[in-house]
Amino acid sequence: LHREIYPAGEIIFREGDSGDSAYLIEEGSVEVSVSSTQQSCIGRGELFGEIALIDQQPRTATVRALESTVLIPIPRQLVKELLEKTDPVVRHLLLTILERYRSTRSQPAFDPSQSTIFRRDTTRGVATQQLRLAHDIAEALREEQFEMFYQPICDLSSGRLAGFEALIRWHHPVEGMVSPMDFLWVAEQTGQIREIGLWTLQRACLDWPVLRTRINxxxxxxxVNLSPSQLTGDGFVGEVKTIVSDLQMPPRELKLELTETVIINNPDLALQLLSKLIEAGSTLALDDFGTGHSGLDALHRYPIGTMKIDRAFVSQMLTSPHSAKIVQASIELAHSLKMDVVAEGIESEDERLALLELGCDYGQGWLFGKPASLKNI
Ligand code: C2E
Ligand code: CA
Ligand code: CA
Ligand code: CA
Incomplete structure (x- = not known):
């Protein structure tokens, strides 16, 4: 890194200057002043001029070296990409704070179109939308706008109903029915997914006695589907055990579906928690097998009893010999590991027959039934 050396008394930049770098103080100290009034003195290891990294407005303060000072300049280019990759909500908050800050200093209004980082105001749209969604999710939890739907999973050889997958639905007061794909990713980012996840688990276990009467x-x-943030806390295993025992549900009747993304962030902790769940009697299913979300690594590391072959392969197995081979190999692999197999997304009788032929144990899909509310099961 290139360094700049300033003798005592020298001005590094003045209020109103244009600037496109911040500075890290390596040696020495500086005085920061606004309208000739000293604001602070900062030294070694501290950063100043950082606002210039984010927008391209004039400097808001004057900075002078108090002694012989060595600075490491940090050009905007260096953090531009980092900022662009940052979560849109964080970027939006940063920009909002910056706008407020500048307006309290009666500087000219901040103009996002002048900023390289915020030029695409589509990201601001995404960010505000995401914030609104997070607010609406919090309300949905309070106002009980979520509902669990249940989709049948059938034993392919006998044709009998064997179980259900619980899938969340949101009855939004304005938007109507919102798909889980459209809001779970926000809940995941805000951490609200932990509360949602607990609710889904509770709801499914509460509904289980009724669901069970439909099964022979x-x-x-x-x-029940698990999301990544649920397995990061220590409380999770205890919560599951409490729900199951409070409702006097046989633990083996609760299956937890997870993808590799659930374990990837903290594989050791995840393994520890999942093993405890298995000890407590629950079973695990590896969801979306064959996609980037779940592959062989998860199979060999985790105590998984069920493999769910992703709909992408099932829906193409009759037209693509390639997909058919993948389905066949997945079933063989699962069986050789003593796992059972669910094929997802079966929509036609021909698909059902082909899967039965390959020895697949269970099937799920519109052929057997779409997800439905408890009263419609
Ligand atoms: P998933 O776990 O892979 O769930 C299967 C998805 O495929 C469901 O979409 C289901 O409605 C749909 N599906 C089932 N059979 C068929 C079929 O024959 N054809 C077609 N085209 N689609 C079929 P859904 O309910 O919209 O859920 C989407 C994803 O959202 C789920 O994928 C799961 O990853 C997530 N999700 C849903 N509910 C929950 C939940 O309660 N908790 C968590 N953590 N994730 C959930
Ligand atoms: Ca699933
Ligand atoms: Ca799936
Ligand atoms: Ca899927």
Whole structure:
């Protein structure tokens, strides 16, 4: 890194100058002043001029070296890409704070179109939308706008109903029914998913006695989806155990569906928590097998009893020999590891027959039934 040396008394920049770098103080100290009034003195290891990294407005203060000072300049270019990759909400908050800050100093209004970082105000649109969504999710939890839908999973050889997958639905007061794909990613980012996840688990276990009356199978189950943030806290295993025992549900009837993304951030902790759940009697299903979200690594590391072959392969197995081979190999792999297999997204009788032929154990899809509310099961 290139360094700049300033003798005592020298001005580094003045209020109103244009600037496109911040400075890190390596040696010495500087005085920061606004309208000739001293604001602060800062020294070694501290940063100043950082606002210039974010926007291209004039400097808001004057900075002078108090002694012989060595500075490391940090050009905007260096953090531009970092900022662009930052979460849009964080970027939006940063920009809002900056706008407020500048307006309290009666500087000219901040103009995002002048900023390289914020030029695309589409990101601001995304950010505000995301914030609004987070607000609406909090309200949805309070106002009980969520509902669990249940989709049948059938034993392919007998044709019997064996279990259900619980899938969340949101009845938004203005937008109507919102798909989980459209709001779970926000809840994941804000951490609200932990509360949602607990709610879904509770709801599914509460509904289980009714669901179970529809099933005539020796291994009945209800499957609940887990999200990444749920396995980061220590409390999770205890919460699951409490729900299951409070409702006097046999633990083996609760299946937890997870993708590799659930374990990837903290594989050791995840393994520890999942093993405790298995000890407590629950079973695990690896969701979306064959996609980038779940592959072989998860199979060999985790105590997984069920493999769910992703709909992408099932829906193409009759037209693409390639997909058919992948489905076949996945089933063989699962069986050789003593796992059972669910094929997802079965929409036609021909698909069902082909999967039955390949020895697939269970099937899920519109052929057997779409997800439905408890009263419509
Ligand atoms: P997933 O776990 O892979 O769930 C299967 C998705 O495929 C569901 O979409 C289901 O409605 C849909 N599906 C089932 N059969 C068919 C079929 O034959 N054809 C077609 N085209 N689609 C079919 P859904 O309910 O919109 O859920 C989407 C994703 O959202 C789920 O994918 C899951 O990753 C997530 N999700 C849903 N509910 C929850 C939940 O309660 N908790 C968590 N953590 N994630 C959930
Ligand atoms: Ca699932
Ligand atoms: Ca799936
Ligand atoms: Ca899927």
């Amino acid at each position: 199978h020796h291994k009945p189950f209800v499957s």
